[in-house]
Amino acid sequence: MPGIWYTATQITLTSDLSQFLPTSSGSTASAEEATTGFLLKELSQGSTSTLLMLAIESINSPTDSIYLARLSKQLQKKLSSSNLFGFISNGSTRLSAKDKALIKKYRYLLSSKTAPQNFTSKNLTAALNTRLNELRSPLAGLVKKNIAFDPGSEILHILKTWQPQSSPDKEHGVWFSQDKRHALMVLEINTSGYDINIQEQAINTIQQVFDKYNTRQTARLLISGPGVFAVKARDQIRSETQLMSAVASLLIMLILFIAYRSPWLVLLGGIPLFSAVLAGAVVTYLIFDGIHGITLAFGMTLLGVCIDYPVHVFSHLNKSQTSLQSTQSIWPTLRLGVITTCMGYLALTLTVFTGLAQLGVFAIAGLVAAMLVTRYVLPGLITHTDLKLKTDFHVALQAYVARLVPIRKMLLVFLVLAITAWFSLFSISWENRLSALAPIPQQQKQLDNILRKELAVPELDFMAVISAKDIETVLQKSEQTEAALQPLIKDNILQGVRAPHQILPSKRTQKTRQAALPDTVTLTRALSISTRTLPFKAGVFTPFIKDIATSKHLELLDNNTLQGSLLATQLRPLLFQADNQWWGVMRFIGVNDSRALAQWFNQYADNNVQYLSITQSSANMIQRFRNETLQRLLWGALIVVAVLIAGLRNMRRVVQVLLATALALALDLVVLTALGERLNLFHLVSLLLVVGIGLDYGLFFSRPDPDSATRLRTLHGMVVCVGSTVAVFGILGMSEIPVLRAIGLTVAIGVAFCFIFAMLLSQNKPLHVS
Amino acid sequence: MMLKTDTWIHRKALVNVLLCFIVPVLFVAHVHAASTQSDFNKVMQSMSQVKKSFANFTETKSFALLNEKLVFSGQLFYTAPDQVTKVVIKPQSERFEIRSDTLYVELADGSKYKLLLSNYPLLEIFAEAYRGILSGNIKVLKKFYDLEFTGDYNNWVLTLTPVEEEAQEYVESVVMYGKAAQLEKILTLENGGDKSLMQIIRPARGKK
Numbered sequence: 001m002p003g004i005w006y007t008a009t010q011i012t013l014t015s016d017l018s019q020f021l022p023t024s025s026g027s028t029a030s031a032e033e034a035t036t037g038f039l040l041k042e043l044s045q046g047s048t049s050t051l052l053m054l055a056i057e058s059i060n061s062p063t064d065s066i067y068l069a070r071l072s073k074q075l076q077k078k079l080s081s082s083n084l085f086g087f088i089s090n091g092s093t094r095l096s097a098k099d100k101a102l103i104k105k106y107r108y109l110l111s112s113k114t115a116p117q118n119f120t121s122k123n124l125t126a127a128l129n130t131r132l133n134e135l136r137s138p139l140a141g142l143v144k145k146n147i148a149f150d151p152g153s154e155i156l157h158i159l160k161t162w163q164p165q166s167s168p169d170k171e172h173g174v175w176f177s178q179d180k181r182h183a184l185m186v187l188e189i190n191t192s193g194y195d196i197n198i199q200e201q202a203i204n205t206i207q208q209v210f211d212k213y214n215t216r217q218t219a220r221l222l223i224s225g226p227g228v229f230a231v232k233a234r235d236q237i238r239s240e241t242q243l244m245s246a247v248a249s250l251l252i253m254l255i256l257f258i259a260y261r262s263p264w265l266v267l268l269g270g271i272p273l274f275s276a277v278l279a280g281a282v283v284t285y286l287i288f289d290g291i292h293g294i295t296l297a298f299g300m301t302l303l304g305v306c307i308d309y310p311v312h313v314f315s316h317l318n319k320s321q322t323s324l325q326s327t328q329s330i331w332p333t334l335r336l337g338v339i340t341t342c343m344g345y346l347a348l349t350l351t352v353f354t355g356l357a358q359l360g361v362f363a364i365a366g367l368v369a370a371m372l373v374t375r376y377v378l379p380g381l382i383t384h385t386d387l388k389l390k391t392d393f394h395v396a397l398q399a400y401v402a403r404l405v406p407i408r409k410m411l412l413v414f415l416v417l418a419i420t421a422w423f424s425l426f427s428i429s430w431e432n433r434l435s436a437l438a439p440i441p442q443q444q445k446q447l448d449n450i451l452r453k454e455l456a457v458p459e460l461d462f463m464a465v466i467s468a469k470d471i472e473t474v475l476q477k478s479e480q481t482e483a484a485l486q487p488l489i490k491d492n493i494l495q496g497v498r499a500p501h502q503i504l505p506s507k508r509t510q511k512t513r514q515a516a517l518p519d520t521v522t523l524t525r526a527l528s529i530s531t532r533t534l535p536f537k538a539g540v541f542t543p544f545i546k547d548i549a550t551s552k553h554l555e556l557l558d559n560n561t562l563q564g565s566l567l568a569t570q571l572r573p574l575l576f577q578a579d580n581q582w583w584g585v586m587r588f589i590g591v592n593d594s595r596a597l598a599q600w601f602n603q604y605a606d607n608n609v610q611y612l613s614i615t616q617s618s619a620n621m622i623q624r625f626r627n628e629t630l631q632r633l634l635w636g637a638l639i640v641v642a643v644l645i646a647g648l649r650n651m652r653r654v655v656q657v658l659l660a661t662a663l664a665l666a667l668d669l670v671v672l673t674a675l676g677e678r679l680n681l682f683h684l685v686s687l688l689l690v691v692g693i694g695l696d697y698g699l700f701f702s703r704p705d706p707d708s709a710t711r712l713r714t715l716h717g718m719v720v721c722v723g724s725t726v727a728v729f730g731i732l733g734m735s736e737i738p739v740l741r742a743i744g745l746t747v748a749i750g751v752a753f754c755f756i757f758a759m760l761l762s763q764n765k766p767l768h769v770s
Numbered sequence: 771m772m773l774k775t776d777t778w779i780h781r782k783a784l785v786n787v788l789l790c791f792i793v794p795v796l797f798v799a800h801v802h803a804a805s806t807q808s809d810f811n812k813v814m815q816s817m818s819q820v821k822k823s824f825a826n827f828t829e830t831k832s833f834a835l836l837n838e839k840l841v842f843s844g845q846l847f848y849t850a851p852d853q854v855t856k857v858v859i860k861p862q863s864e865r866f867e868i869r870s871d872t873l874y875v876e877l878a879d880g881s882k883y884k885l886l887l888s889n890y891p892l893l894e895i896f897a898e899a900y901r902g903i904l905s906g907n908i909k910v911l912k913k914f915y916d917l918e919f920t921g922d923y924n925n926w927v928l929t930l931t932p933v934e935e936e937a938q939e940y941v942e943s944v945v946m947y948g949k950a951a952q953l954e955k956i957l958t959l960e961n962g963g964d965k966s967l968m969q970i971i972r973p974a975r976g977k978k
Contacts, residue, residue, distance in 0.1 A: 133862070133877070135831065135840060136829075136858070136864075138866050138896060139885075140831070141893075141941075142892060142893075144833060144964070147835065169884075171871070173871075173889065535837055536837070540835045
């Protein structure tokens with residue numbers, strides 16, 4: 001079924017879901033929810049979702065680390081020249097001349113060591129003694145050039161604080177894992193949006209370049225990261241759904257052929273569905289000026305009921321009527337079915353969630369189109385009405401059900417009691433985690449965890465977000481928050497943070513440091529005291545004194561000054577401007593107790609600082625989405641009842657239809673929960689389809705047919721409908737992929753029950769076999 | 771033709787005389803060169819046969835920015851093929867170990883860190899100089915230095931001048947003095963007049 005195929009291939013869950021959210025202009029959305037929604041969108045498109053981690057290992061032991069290191073360097077060099085990637089780190093990257101110049105010029109403003117006590121003669125003596133030790137050591141050559149202007153070794157201190165707390169060890173010039181068996185690398189993919197295609201292109205490029213250099217063929221490349229998961233998930237879904245779509249389409253055609261023995265009719269059967277999808281897409285596009293991927297996917301699932309319409313028409317063809325006449329005879333029932341379903345979906349269109357609203361419009365437009373096509377176009381295309389339908393099975397079925405009629409009241413009471421009992425014992429478990437929809441194989445997840453720890457890449461899931469009108473406030477709050485987090489770091493709740501102020505200190509901090517620098521007279525005096533007992537020649541530290549004096553009056557470092565340097569690249573994901581505000585992102589490294597961290601932020605009294613857990617926020621949003629949907633559906637149900645009563649003008653029939661559908665729904669849920677399914681959004685949408693079909697079946701079964709022959713034809717049509725639906729969705733239900741299994745199981749089981757109950761409840765009197 | 775015969779005899783005599791002088795000289799020179807060459811090889815070969823050694827050292831460093839020399843002493847350990855450890859005892863306890871491609875540093879205050887030699891050319895050339903001579907590896911030395919060997923097997927001087935321009939910025943030359951397979955002195959001349967002299971003293975009973 002094309003719907004399923006499309007669903008599966010186009011889903012990029014995180015970003016798509018965030019576009020389902022109300023924007024800040026929605027009246028029912030609180031400010032916090034709007035912030036969360038906006039942030040999720042920004043951050044899921046931000047840099048950490050575009051990080052890839054690589055490990056290169058030797059295929060056979062022993063590990064040829066020199067070869068691996070060479071591959072790592074070649075890979076880094078070649079990939080750096082490609083536009084696909086932002087930064088690429090494998091431990092061999094060095095600072096550019098511009099970076100070095102910046103650090104040297106602003107070192108006293110950047111260094112966290114800058115404080116008044118550092119410039120007392122006592123501390124100066126200590127620092128100089130350390131320098132003397134360095135001069136004695138083999139490192140003398142590296143150090144002696146800087147002593148004259150940087151006796152406190154600020155530059156080295158700054159560089160050390162920028163290193164992640166635990167950076168991988170190096171062998172042969174590049175990062176290696178702790179067990180020395182893997183060469184490691186981190187890359188950032190250059191994409192401003194969460195575009196799976198670019199991610200895939202990047203991953204393929206890396207593999208190609210690697211294969212080119214791996215001439216000895218003794219090494220293997222392992223890649224991990226969000227992009228890898230997304231691409232793998234999409235490929236898996238794509239390949240499986242292609243297979244299933246093919247099988248399902250063949251199956252439908254086969255069933256139609258077996259039922260009607262006419263290839264022409266089989267072809268005609270697809271027309272209403274096709275026009276439904278077309279109409280739905282066009283109307284939604286016109287109204288909303290665009291159509292959302294998930295809407296298209298869900299929508300096409302809902303339009304699955306459109307296969308049934310031509311089936312009803314075909315089954316009612318007989319030699320005593322023209323195709324138009326026989327169609328006209330079932331037209332009222334068909335029409336009522338479509339209208340009731342559309343009324344139900346109408347409720348969806350009135351939500352704040354654009355996604356739901358689009359879905360409602362799509363479904364309504366599609367169903368109406370299918371209905372009209374079936375009524376007005378299809379009969380004209382039918383060439384002959386004399387179908388010799390085999391009805392032996394149907395007659396037997398009728399007879400069997402007739403036998404159940406006397407006990408059906410008891411059966412119903414029993415079922416109602418059973419269902420009530422079930423739901424009082426077991427409640428529906430809702431699946432709130434986005435991750436459950438696209439599961440990552442265990443092996444892949446393990447690799448990801450290991451690489452993340454080795455490379456000290458910050459956690460993807462949680463972060464603290466700081467928002468304010470200007471940069472300075474954001475940076476100040478960043479500093480305050482890190483300072484406040486120190487006790488937790490000491491307690492090993494987390495290892496550290498990566499925050500914007502670490503690269504660009506707030507102006508306030510810079511000013512404080514400037515003030516802490518001594519004036520020339522004081523410094524000279526302190527220096528002369530401290531150098532009295534040390535063997536430094538007179539005048540050696542003149543450059544130092546000069547630099548301190550310059551630093552005291554230096555124009556403060558700001559975002560613009562950093563442009564073009566490596567620092568700016570590192571700062572960008574942590575500090576950015578969007579939506580008229582400045583945002584700072586603080587990421588956490590090595591979190592050992594995420595709950596304690598979350599709790600701490602809960603109590604942290606600062607309105608501008610918000611702790612965000614992407615999984616938690618997504619879960620909250622899914623829950624909101626679901627509650628809203630359920631609410632709407634309840635309204636929809638009421639409207640359906642009203643329309644049914646108006647349309648049927650027969651309370652008995654209304655009860656039959658509603659009861660059948662309700663029972664089927666309830667039992668569907670019972671079976672799903674019994675199977676251990678945790679219900680997600682796809683189950684919910686599939687239930688909508690079940691309701692649509694249930695109403696349809698109920699109406700057809702309960703209609704007063706003029707004679708038993710017509711009744712048999714109705715039954716014939718119903719059997720084809722239920723057979724094809726259950727077959728197709730049953731195949732889907734056997735899939736390993738959660739999305740497909742959810743839709744498949746729900747619809748197959750639900751529709752089967754709809755059929756059973758609709759048939760059981762509507763049989764009014766035992767029929768004689770004719 | 772009497773004159774012709776005379777000239778011919780003269781020429782022959784001249785040639786003879788020349789041959790008598792030049793050939794021996796050449797021969798001696800060649801032998802001398804060969805023996806210098808072979809002395810160098812012999813030294814290196816003897817060095818390469820020592821798989822483990824240990825000695826005491828005293829080092830004196832003078833810097834342009836200091837008005838005093840820095841003196842310190844300790845012990846040197848070598849294990850073939852690429853491990854050299856310098857343990858400083860006076861004035862404070864420190865340890866510098868070169869193993870494969872990394873320098874491991876342990877300071878008096880207990881702090882430890884490591885540096886990758888390939889990231890620091892200055893460290894690398896020193897490391898290779900020490901390792902090269904102690905392991906008797908001519909190839910390694912030649913990779914980083916131009917070599918000049920004077921003296922003979924029992925008393926030699928090896929002068930190393932860096933090949934790379936980048937290294938020449940730091941180091942002018944490294945001069946090693948030794949007797950047979952024993953390194954006695956290393957004099958490092960750095961850019962700007964800075965110098966370092968390391969005296970190596972074998973313990974009384976030469977440990978192998």
